[in-house]
Amino acid sequence: MTKKEKILEAGLKLFATEGYTATSTNKIANAAGVSEALIFRHFLSKEGLLSAIVKEGESAFKNLYTPILKESDPKEVIRLTIALPLTVPESHYEFWRLQFRLKWELQSVNHKKSQPLIDKLSWAFAELGVAHPKQEAEFLSDYLEGLASQILLGKEVNKKKTEEFLLLKYKLT
């Protein structure tokens, strides 16, 4: 692993656990086993490092839900959406914790980012003859947001049982 990668790794870890503002470049350098100046050589500024980290993994979200947008079976659309927060591997938690943290720490909330998914969900519910498809889609989306928060904040969640419950609730079994 190059020193640049070590900085990215240490930055992700510290930003995700301690927060962006609360993490000094000095702390990152120590954690990465690197001189502080190297951070600025590679990323110009502390914000540059943050951008690089966010960018590096930003496609992750799109990659996660684009298969759903392409799905043509409405039941499968809902099934896959439900599985979203429940199948993310724990090794990715750090990255996602950072994303959720940044929503609150910086004002960088992009409500439109999940709009394509909500629209697709809305389509799926309509297809299945559900009464208020748009509101059902918003409802499910908000629930999954809440569930993801709880998981990332360390609440014990039985993922298997939760998924079974949801599949039953949405009549997908």
Added chain:
Amino acid sequence: MTKKEKILEAGLKLFATEGYTATSTNKIANAAGVSEALIFRHFLSKEGLLSAIVKEGESAFKNLYTPILKESDPKEVIRLTIALPLTVPESHYEFWRLQFRLKWELQSVNHKKSQPLIDKLSWAFAELGVAHPKQEAEFLSDYLEGLASQILLGKEVNKKKTEEFLLLKYKLT
């Protein structure tokens, strides 16, 4: 209003909007129209000020949901719980934004804080003959958490329509 109260008010506002770490005591003093030293006179440290702010409003959460715990009609329990995030006046948003922010910024997450409410919800669902009352309670709680997040992060939510939809969904009309 005393200067101490002015500090508390400015602190709440700034911590809620900019975050705890990103807000300097100097900024707070300026916003409150007070010398910086006065903050330390009254609250000993920056963290002391934070504690005072959190404590001052901590009972707010309890006061919000204790009426629900005392309710004996299961339908009314669910109705009141749903109304929780939808009836908080916008003037209280600042305080709640701070609470949500702190969950991520400090590691001070108290998952047990909402447990009494979840237990009561679970009781209500059981009383109404719902199949998986415990999981239904968790589900509703997570949804409301997600909804509250969205609202506090500035998403446009039609509260009236949302409440109508939920009352219909939970067969409370």
Added chain:
DNA sequence: GTCTATAAACAGATAGAC
């Protein structure tokens, strides 16, 4: 209670050697 002045540590960032 409240201020001015200031200490001491720490922040992000740069210069220049290797």
Added chain:
DNA sequence: GTCTATCTGTTTATAGAC
């Protein structure tokens, strides 16, 4: 690419006068 040394402004916090 990587380091040591250092600059400059800011941060939390205190001392002491009123």
